[in-house]
Amino acid sequence: MPLIKDGQFVEDSWTVLQQDDEVPPKGDVIVPLERYLSDTDELNRRVGRVGVALENTADPDDIAPYLNDIDLVALTFPAFTDGRAYSQARQLRHHLGFGGELRATGNVLADQAGFLKQVGFDAFEVTPNQSIDIWVKASEAVTLAYQRGYDGNRKTRDKLRPSPLPQHPSDCAAVAEQSAPA
Amino acid sequence: MYRYDEFDTTFVRQRVDQFRDQVDRRVSGELTEEQFRPLRLMNGLYLQLHAYMLRVAVPYGTLNSRQMRKLAFIADEYDKGYGHFTTRQNIQYNWPKLPDVPNILDHLADVEMHAIQTSGNCIRNVTADQWAGAAGDEVEDPRPYAELMRQWSSLHPEFSFLPRKFKIAVTGAASDRAAIAYHDIGLRLTRSANGEIGFEVLAGGGMGRTPMLGVTVRDWLPKDELLAYLEAIMRVYNLHGRRDNKYKARIKILVHELGAEEFTRQVEEEYKRIDAPRVMPPAQELVRIKDYFAPPVYEDLPDQSPELARCMSDDADFAQWVDRNVVAHKQPGYAIVNISLKPVGGVPGDASSGQMRAVADLAEQKSHDEIRVTHEQNLVLPHVRKSDLYGVWQTLKTHGLADANIGLATDIISCPGLDYCALATARSIPISQDISRRLGDISRQRDIGDLKIKISGCINACGHHHAGHIGILGLEKRGEEYYQITLGGSGDETASIGEIIGPGFSSETVTDAVETIVDTYVGLRQDGETFLDAYRRLGPNPFKEAVYATH
Amino acid sequence: MAKKITGPQILTANRLSDGMVVFLSADGTWRASIDAADVARTEDSASALEARAATFVQTNEIVDPYLIAVEETDTGAVPVAFRERRRIAGPSVQAAFNGQSNGSLAFAG
Numbered sequence: 106m107p108l109i110k111d112g113q114f115v116e117d118s119w120t121v122l123q124q125d126d127e128v129p130p131k132g133d134v135i136v137p138l139e140r141y142l143s144d145t146d147e148l149n150r151r152v153g154r155v156g157v158a159l160e161n162t163a164d165p166d167d168i169a170p171y172l173n174d175i176d177l178v179a180l181t182f183p184a185f186t187d188g189r190a191y192s193q194a195r196q197l198r199h200h201l202g203f204g205g206e207l208r209a210t211g212n213v214l215a216d217q218a219g220f221l222k223q224v225g226f227d228a229f230e231v232t233p234n235q236s237i238d239i240w241v242k243a244s245e246a247v248t249l250a251y252q253r254g255y256d257g258n259r260k261t262r263d264k265l266r267p268s269p270l271p272q273h274p275s276d277c278a279a280v281a282e283q284s285a286p287a
Numbered sequence: 288m289y290r291y292d293e294f295d296t297t298f299v300r301q302r303v304d305q306f307r308d309q310v311d312r313r314v315s316g317e318l319t320e321e322q323f324r325p326l327r328l329m330n331g332l333y334l335q336l337h338a339y340m341l342r343v344a345v346p347y348g349t350l351n352s353r354q355m356r357k358l359a360f361i362a363d364e365y366d367k368g369y370g371h372f373t374t375r376q377n378i379q380y381n382w383p384k385l386p387d388v389p390n391i392l393d394h395l396a397d398v399e400m401h402a403i404q405t406s407g408n409c410i411r412n413v414t415a416d417q418w419a420g421a422a423g424d425e426v427e428d429p430r431p432y433a434e435l436m437r438q439w440s441s442l443h444p445e446f447s448f449l450p451r452k453f454k455i456a457v458t459g460a461a462s463d464r465a466a467i468a469y470h471d472i473g474l475r476l477t478r479s480a481n482g483e484i485g486f487e488v489l490a491g492g493g494m495g496r497t498p499m500l501g502v503t504v505r506d507w508l509p510k511d512e513l514l515a516y517l518e519a520i521m522r523v524y525n526l527h528g529r530r531d532n533k534y535k536a537r538i539k540i541l542v543h544e545l546g547a548e549e550f551t552r553q554v555e556e557e558y559k560r561i562d563a564p565r566v567m568p569p570a571q572e573l574v575r576i577k578d579y580f581a582p583p584v585y586e587d588l589p590d591q592s593p594e595l596a597r598c599m600s601d602d603a604d605f606a607q608w609v610d611r612n613v614v615a616h617k618q619p620g621y622a623i624v625n626i627s628l629k630p631v632g633g634v635p636g637d638a639s640s641g642q643m644r645a646v647a648d649l650a651e652q653k654s655h656d657e658i659r660v661t662h663e664q665n666l667v668l669p670h671v672r673k674s675d676l677y678g679v680w681q682t683l684k685t686h687g688l689a690d691a692n693i694g695l696a697t698d699i700i701s702c703p704g705l706d707y708c709a710l711a712t713a714r715s716i717p718i719s720q721d722i723s724r725r726l727g728d729i730s731r732q733r734d735i736g737d738l739k740i741k742i743s744g745c746i747n748a749c750g751h752h753h754a755g756h757i758g759i760l761g762l763e764k765r766g767e768e769y770y771q772i773t774l775g776g777s778g779d780e781t782a783s784i785g786e787i788i789g790p791g792f793s794s795e796t797v798t799d800a801v802e803t804i805v806d807t808y809v810g811l812r813q814d815g816e817t818f819l820d821a822y823r824r825l826g827p828n829p830f831k832e833a834v835y836a837t838h
Numbered sequence: 839m840a841k842k843i844t845g846p847q848i849l850t851a852n853r854l855s856d857g858m859v860v861f862l863s864a865d866g867t868w869r870a871s872i873d874a875a876d877v878a879r880t881e882d883s884a885s886a887l888e889a890r891a892a893t894f895v896q897t898n899e900i901v902d903p904y905l906i907a908v909e910e911t912d913t914g915a916v917p918v919a920f921r922e923r924r925r926i927a928g929p930s931v932q933a934a935f936n937g938q939s940n941g942s943l944a945f946a947g
């Protein structure tokens with residue numbers, strides 16, 4: 106499946122393994138949760154990074170103890186109308202502080218791109234024949250968000266509204282706010 | 288009223304452009320109908336029996352005159368000169384063409400309106416007490432919170448693909464005019480033991496095939512924790528609500544299957560993990576929104592108006608209208624005017640473009656430029672000087688808007704049913720018209736007193752029949768429409784679900800049955816007892832006996 | 839696989855542009871009137887109607903095509919299902935407005 110990151114198609118270095126597939130000696134692999142839980146040590150020790158694929162009924166807390174060893178979590182959308190993985194993503198990023206790659210798989214369409222980024226996805230496995238132009242355009246169609254505390258680059262009201270100009274040079278708080286990194 | 292700032296304006300325009308692009312891609316074939324359907328639904332565009340239908344959000348039922356005139360313009364320009372006000376305080380147009388819809392949305396954006404999330408499995412238009420800010424019985428105006436939730440729920444990244452639609456209602460009053468117990472989440476502003484105002488939070492109410500009343504998950508929530516707490520409820524629902532069966536996908540089923548206690552535990556558990564300060568708007572944001580809802584500048588008036596008293600004694604029709612349609616305002620010398628969209632024999636909730644303009648003019652001149660849409664499919668002028676009432680009534684009369692039947696037997700709620708709706712099993716509007724004509728005599732209606740008749744054209748219950756004192760559900764059997772009657776439902780603070788009284792009735796006999804029920808009540812009531820009170824005292828039996836003995 | 843049918847069938851859909859109810863006619867065009875609808879009396883011809891309709895889904899002319907059972911009467915085909923009869927007839931109610939409307943209330947087609 107084609108993979109999109111940072112608004113372009115990229116080479117996918119990861120191999121997706123099923124429950125009983127043999128693990129190659131090296132290279133990056135994504136394994137199902139069950140497999141990871143049963144072979145945790147072996148998978149963490151091998152050469153190459155490890156990613157875990159979660160069903161959208163799985164509880165992200167199940168991998169909480171291992172998140173330092175996991176480089177990628179793949180979440181899935183069996184149908185694009187099945188939105189459970191949005192909440193799983195949010196829990197991984199915000200409750201568990203997962204900082205690795207968060208990959209959207211399954212039925213991933215351009216019109217969801219904006220939402221996906223906001224809940225913390227940063228890699229998108231899309232169905233073949235999607236146009237990158239449509240993807241980029243759709244994901245940037247809306248640049249604003251009312252919801253605070255989400256990820257992505259949509260701007261919230263407090264970020265968009267220009268901070269009031271400092272009344273006099275000693276108004277440090279306002280200056281600091283303006284020059285703070287976005 | 289809330290006014291858009293640059294942020295809101297840009298947001299809504301971007302959404303229109305996005306939808307225009309989606310329509311273009313559909314027309315050019317880049318999107319299939321299957322892909323387009325959820326996208327158009329997220330913008331309130333349905334494909335109905337005979338044509339498209341566009342549902343436009345009227346956030347918490349509040350409009351100004353410019354907005355109402357724009358709705359009239361759209362009705363004339365893109366539809367057939369009328370619109371249908373719904374039980375969710377929205378308006379529906381029944382005949383738009385697909386390529387016109389982005390243009391309609393642009394017109395709406397001109398007056399700070401949109402169709403975002405008026406359909407689809409997302410958080411729908413937040414509804415509120417139609418008398419908010421004007422009624423004497425509220426602890427606080429709920430509209431700033433409704434607006435906060437409107438913003439928060441708009442294109443919510445996490446909660447736009449829920450198991451099913453999600454409806455939130457909020458009231459600030461002890462008398463529940465927003466039917467909060469029948470919503471996925473119901474909110475009531477209330478005082479804690481030490482006098483501080485917060486929210487009572489209900490969850491798990493709903494209508495449809497399995498009607499349920501919401502349960503209280505929090506007696507009292509500090510006001511500034513609202514959005515973080517809603518996020519917790521939504522997340523538990525998004526993750527655990529059933530997706531295997533559309534009829535079991537609403538939050539009411541989750542609450543029911545887990546049990547109120549376990550559901551509440553999961554919500555509180557999730558809530559503890561939410562970084563509330565990150566999610567909550569800064570305090571000044573609520574202040575900013577609240578400023579827009581500051582009361583209008585009222586005149587200092589005596590509460591009694593001699594003009595009003597004189598006109599009422601001179602004109603009995605006017606007096607009757609005041610008695611039913613006008614209610615007390617919290618400001619001395621002012622009143623709340625309810626405009627009935629239920630002329631005897633008319634289509635409940637329909638208004639012509641001419642009527643919309645007439646109401647807009649009245650609002651501008653006589654009601655501090657404010658209009659409300661009610662969940663009973665009527666309109667409200669919330670701030671009218673008592674001394675202006677006679678003039679307002681006369682103007683309403685010339686536009687066919689002065690029916691003095693608010694809360695009476697002919698103030699019937701009806702969904703579109705099989706005259707428009709693709710999901711319907713039977714027609715509902717013609718039944719409401721028939722009942723309305725039968726019981727239409729105004730002195731008879733006044734004698735019957737408060738009575739809520741509500742009709743749905745299928746089990747989805749858009750016409751709130753479960754909450755009707757008399758509820759009617761249209762079904763079909765072997766090519767014939769038939770109608771099931773429920774009694775004893777109520778959507779107010781004493782909410783209850785109506786009970787089926789027995790076998791259904793044909794379209795020819797259902798009006799007779801309703802009349803028999805009403806007559807039975809009139810025969811059995813005690814002094815001052817309303818239909819609902821009498822039913823609650825007597826139970827269904829006397830009504831069943833009367834109905835099934837004669838039919 | 840041939841379509842199982844229990845009687846004569848016609849093919850209906852909604853037009854993409856305005857959602858209007860249309861019927862597939864014998865000359866291969868979509869018409870607003872049921873009178874022109876091509877009636878399939880065998881399972882093979884019903885399948886053929888469906889196949890033809892599918893090509894118009896591809897070209898984005900119509901959406902949601904499906905067969906409906908009809909009764910053939912002296913005055914033409916009449917749908918068996920109550921819902922379909924209502925769908926074809928259009929709304930049975932006229933907006934009343936106590937005769938005060940300034941808008942046009944024409945219920946065409």
Ligand code: HEM
Pocket residue numbers: 333335340372373374375379451452454469470471492493494495496533534537701702703707708709710747748749750751
């Ligand atoms: C005409 C097109 C309409 C369609 C296709 C439609 C569809 C539906 C469906 C499928 C449900 C059931 C949802 C569920 O139980 O999961 C529903 C419920 C509802 N609809 Fe509609 N509806 C329509 C019009 C209306 C109108 C005109 C109103 C207002 C008058 C309305 C208000 C409601 C309400 C209040 C409910 C019940 C809410 C609940 O189940 O808790 N709908 N609608």
Ligand code: SF4
Pocket residue numbers: 702703704705708709710711712743744745746747748749750
């Ligand atoms: S109750 Fe049924 S018939 Fe009535 S509008 Fe809702 S879905 Fe349509």
